[in-house]
Amino acid sequence: MxxxxxxxxxxxxxxxxxxxxxxxxxxxxxxxxxxxxxxxxxxxxxxxxxxxxxxxxxxxxxxxxxxxxxxxxxxxxxxxxxxxxxxxxxxxxxxxxxxxxxxxxxxxxxxxxxxxxxxxxxxxxxxxxxxxxxxxxxxxxxxxxxxxxxxxxxxxxxxxxxxxxxxxxxxxxxxxxxxxxxxxxxxRKSVNSTVVMHVEKILRHYFSGPGLQEQGLPTVKKLADKVNLSPGYLSDLLKKETGKNAQDHIHYYLIEEAKNILTGTDKSVAEVAYLLGFEYPQYFNKLFKQKTGKTPVEFRNLN
Incomplete structure (x- = not known):
């Protein structure tokens, strides 16, 4: 007991x-x-x-x-x-x-x-x-x-x-x-490098597979659970190894996938946002511009 x-x-x-x-x-x-x-x-x-x-x-x-x-x-x-x-x-x-x-x-x-x-x-x-x-x-x-x-x-x-x-x-x-x-x-750099590679593999699979449609946007906690670390420890480990914390890594793969969809399909920005797991397209617009300096429409027109 x-x-x-x-x-x-x-x-x-x-x-x-x-x-x-x-x-x-x-x-x-x-x-x-x-x-x-x-x-x-x-x-x-x-x-x-x-x-x-x-x-x-x-x-x-x-x-x-x-x-x-x-x-x-x-x-x-x-x-x-x-x-x-x-x-x-x-x-x-x-x-x-x-x-x-x-x-x-x-x-x-x-x-x-x-x-x-x-x-x-x-x-x-x-x-x-x-x-x-x-x-x-x-x-x-x-x-x-x-x-x-x-x-x-x-x-x-x-x-x-x-x-x-x-x-x-x-x-x-x-x-x-x-x-x-x-x-x-x-x-513990050698061990940490293995964690970094595991995180990148998880995110690549998540954004290239059905994860977004089934589970929505990944969170730091979900990512940390998959590598058996706490969210804080994982973020600090990634920051030391790559200069980017866990949320930055998630956003990087998210924006890269958004770029692929914007340039490879004719889906509207709202459709892209929903496809990537955003409940509200305006949040996607704001994040995309914050990370790239351009709106999704401006990025598509330039590419």
Whole structure:
């Protein structure tokens, strides 16, 4: 039987890990996993109203999260957004030799700060848990030092500078996440190239076959599902490899097929739009001009 747990406050994290110490700041916490009890029943679903960065390592076994097995023997970092569900199918309480840390912060902590405006840029919060960041020993040390500095600040007396300093420490951690994910995309270039080729094959088949008439315009989510990645991770991977995100790739093949139909048939622009899966021809006109600099009629007349 599955169990669902939802934490609304940072204090709930302390209760979950049986941490018996005062919470100095109600909107942020740092947890050292090496000295807490985190026994979790099998088939437990966990979510919260806060962001968290989790770095964990369990010696001797893998841990299953959702549909994927995550190898934590060397340690991985997961970045989890509010209300994202973490499904745990293995009793992690069985692993006694574990280490790592967690940083938990509530959106209210960064509300009306410059960091709040940047959160959408940290696309790794939309990745699935199996797309965790695998760090080198040097990168782990950099993260650990940042976490220690944040933890030290949380033990200081609160004054008028406390929130700005805490938010700055968190922003530094997120910037390192962005840098190290960028490195991971580079070091996995051969694997990523295979994904790119698979994506292009899927789109070619989709636009040359009956997919448009049967399913309508492809979405980033549908494309990501076909290559077993999250939409955010796929878009970032494609951007690193080709300079175009997933939506750009879809639009490229869409416009190329539109050009083929416009120059190879005498169908009206409205018929072309419907054929390509658009419910409203004006949306097709707008996208076509945005991508080519010409309306469909102007393009047909020139070709």
């Amino acid at each position: 599955s169990v669902s747990l939802h934490f609304s406050e940072i204090a709930d994290v302390y209760k979950f890990f049986n941490i018996d110490k005062p919470l100095k700041h109600p909107l942020v916490a740092v947890v050292d996993f090496s000295d807490v009890d985190e026994s979790v029943e099998e088939n437990t679903r966990i979510s919260g109203d806060y962001y968290c960065l989790l770095f964990k390592r369990y010696d001797g076994n893998n841990v299953r999260y959702g549909r994927k097995v995550i190898d934590f023997n060397h340690g991985s970092l997961m970045c989890i957004a509010p209300n994202q569900v973490l499904e745990m199918e293995t009793d992690i309480g069985a692993y006694t030799e574990k280490e790592g840390w967690g940083v938990f912060f509530h959106p209210d902590l960064i509300r009306n700060t410059s960091l709040q405006d940047k959160m959408n840029d940290y696309s790794f919060f939309s990745y699935e848990v199996w797309e965790a960041l695998h760090m080198s020993e040097k990168e782990k040390q950099i993260f650990y030092d940042c976490v220690q500095n944040l933890d030290n600040e949380l033990h200081e007396n609160i004054d008028q500078h406390t929130q700005n300093v805490i938010v700055s420490h968190i922003e530094l951690l997120l910037n390192y996440c962005a840098r190290f994910y960028g490195r991971q995309f580079i070091t």
